[in-house]
Amino acid sequence: MFSSAAMFAGGVLCANIAMSLKLPRLIKADLPIDNLPEHIRGLKILHVSDIHNKSKYYVNVNIWKTVFKEDFDIAVITGDMTKDFFDQVLPLREPLSELASRVPTFFVDGNHEKAHFREMKKFMESLGVVVLDDRKITLGINGGSLEILGIRDYYYQKRQGFKPFKHLMEDEVKCGFRILLSHQPQIIEGLSYFKDILVLSGHTHGGQIRLPFVDTIIAPGQGFFPKFGDGFYKVKNCYLYISRGIGASRIPVRLFNRPEVAVLTLKNSAGGGRSDD
DSSP states (O other), X not given: OXXXXXXXXXXXXXXXXXXXXXXXXXXXXXXXXXXXXXXGTTOEEEEEOOOOBOOSSSOSSOOHHHHTTSOOSEEEEESOOBSSOGGGGGGGHHHXXXXXXXXXXXXXXXXXXXXXXXXXXXXXXXXXXXXXSSEEEEEEETTEEEEEEEOOOHHHHHHTTTHHHHHHHTTSOSSSOEEEEOSSGGGGGGOTTOOSEEEEEOSSGGGSBOOTTOOOOEETTTEESOSSOSXXXXXXXEEEEEOOOSSOSSSOOOBSOOOEEEEEEEEESSOOOEEEO
């Protein structure tokens, strides 16, 4: 009896590992924002993060069939496209080019791109993707505008004493809705003097290895039971959404944690939800 039960449990575990490595899920989430400007209510944002492609010949996890079935207005990619080397992004050329041809697409780098950021920037821009390296852009939407800011990875900022981040934010008004792209979510703690900024991040992988019904157990840079694990947060007067991402980094396993692609819909005021497909 024990042997049969152990074999069954082992089979379930192996099946979950396989599914968590290869079968992406689509998250559709409404993000409730206080006093959201009317012209961006209902804006749909595709959020892709932490692909960690590890081959220069093929795509490890094909999220793109799922992505291109969906409707969205803009797309953001919050870093770590590769695992180790620049060449690992090359198999993503075609889907990234198609994405950028469909909607305005924005990219910020992650810690896995630090060694080849210049090559990555040149590659992404050649495909029509806007690289936000400590700069901002204003996007026209429905007769109004939306400011999107993006910063280099948190570890880069830390080595620079956060000077690039501070320089970007020093001329920003304290109130007013904007989107800030940052690979790592901890940067939101530097926004305590601002209001109504939505930070979109990744990096944590949702812990990568999870247990059922348990929040993120560990996150790089934050340790065990991190303050910012995954999903939607309101942090003082700002907002944060953390993607669980797609690939795996140091440990090549995801457990009870399928690759995630999100379509986020901006909603005004109270009430928000999340649905998994």
